[in-house]
Amino acid sequence: MIFIPLPFVETLFLLTLLLQMHRRSEDGLREHLPFALLIVAYALQSVLIGLRWGYDFYAVMPFQAVLATIIATLAFLSFNDLASENSIFRKRTTWLHCLPALTVALLRAVWPEPVGLVIILVFLGYGAALTALCLEGPDGLVSSRLDGALRSYRSLQVTAAAVLMSAAADIAISLDFSWSDGSHAGEVVAAGNVLALLALGAAASVASSGAAAPDRGETERQRAAPTPGATPEDAASTAAAVDALMRTKALYKDTELNLARLARRLQCPARSVSIAINRIHGMSVSQYVNNFRIAEACRLLSETDAPVTSIMFDAGFLSKSNFNREFLRITGTSPTLWRSRNHAALTA
Template identity: 55%
Template sequence: MIFVPLPFVVALLLSILLIRMLRMEEWSAPGRRLFLALIAAYALQSVFIGLRWGYDMLAIMPLQAVLAAIVAPLSFASFADLTLGTPRPLSRQWLHLLPAIGVALAFACWRDVVGLSLILLFIGYGLALLWISRSGADALVASRLDGAFLSYRSLVITAVALIGSGLSDVVISLDLYRTGGANAGAIVALGNVIVLLILGAAASIAGGTQPEQGIDSAPPSPALPTEEDDAVASRLDSLMETKQVYRDPELNLNRIARKLGLPARRVSVAVNRIHGMSVSQYVNEFRIRFACDQLAHNDMPVTSVMFEAGFISKSNFNREFLRVTGTSPTEYRRRERAPQPAKETALQAFVSR
């Protein structure tokens, strides 16, 4: 029976995911190419892991180590670009190749430090991602608002996974020292499955095609609003009501800030302090109001209303609709279209309570 290591299966799944994403036009955007490179790097790393631990090919170890030194910086660079108004061109990302060059030189000159270097590299970049996450979802100004919280959660997951990968290398080193590597293969295989889950999250970030599941994280308790906050919030309300920019499915915090001529952080702080919510929730409330008006006054399918309002994910639309109105789009339309006497009876019943 042919032995197919688990990492090869993971590599195949990642390759299929990569091909599928390459066929989508939105993946050609500069800010999303790093995520494509990240997926490709994980797929190749899975192949290297399979060759090393499945068939005991020790000659692959230098390539495996160098690629690992690329994966951690690439993960950081991919998410860091989401915090920028304009993603850095790939030609300016060369600094993230320095760790890989250092590991390659270490393999040639001083192999004993390679393991420790990779551990520190993964933990260091993981901590750097956690540092980015301290400002919350609104820090990801280039992330589409429809999936801003998913982007944030994926960032945190990736950060924890990088730190966990560094710590797992410590466990593998101890196992090699104590038992000669009796359990190392199982540890690597389990870690590779976790990597697959991380890549699925990273893929969702890059394309923004997957909605977040669950309840939005509440913003931190806002400080007392200032007069400047009031002015910014008033300008933002006017922009939403007169220009209906919320109907843009690719809208993000950076685009809103540019339209107002303000820093993204200033807009985020004003929304948090004045409205007590994130920018994503604020924009989605405008979208839901628009959707409610459309559901009540025309016969467009619910899916068409969803797109017209600026949503691209049905599950996200339904979740936000429930959060704002307390009911589903279909039930809302049914109630609004109910005969007038029935609506009056319902109102009288409510008042008489």
């Protein structure tokens, strides 16, 4: 009977996630390229783990070391892309993130001893950077669709924790080799990596589903629009401008709306909008916009006989799970039950 290591099964799962990402996007994987590359890296690392610990194929170990640093780098770049108004591929400094992997590859060839320490430092560095993104809250992911911002943020938290835990696991393995000649290293590496890659792959898939599609109608002039006086100091006027935009333009109906796009419509920094909504309304931008969406959904549920799914899209939601979660948060009940109660009240 052929022995199939668990990491190979995990690889199939990760490739399935990749296929789902391709199918749910009009532009395929190009629309969420950083996350697609991240899942590919996870799948490849899972194969290498299976070869190493399933079949004792030691020749893959140098590739594992280099790929580990690539994974940490891609994890940060993927979420940093969600936290930026422009794609990371347009930034001149992005190439600098190739240096950790190149350093490990060079050290493996000429001086292998410090490779473990370098990998630990890379994971600690990118783990700290991901944690810093977490501190910005859901509004920090300015390019994430507002109806999926919370899910993307939870994925960011999972990824930050996993990257830091990977560094801790490497430290534990190093100590195990020092204290007991590595007698437990195999179990720690195999189990830890499989669980980590599984969680990270799912997190990357969820985060990519919340990324908004590029605003194709946006001109370069709009991108470079000057910043007016809307700053944290005049949060009230900024919040009023957002309110006016929501009520007069019904901008909340845009299913691809994100904080960056909203800020460009107001011609002010995304952070100014986030601070204004937090100070005046006491909630995140995603919650604020979703309040308008649920109000519109309630109106349609009570005044029309349209299917709930159709109303979900008309109100600005793309995900049924996000719609149901936000509807429950605001109304305390499900859309179907809310409709039955309010239709009964209207006809009474």
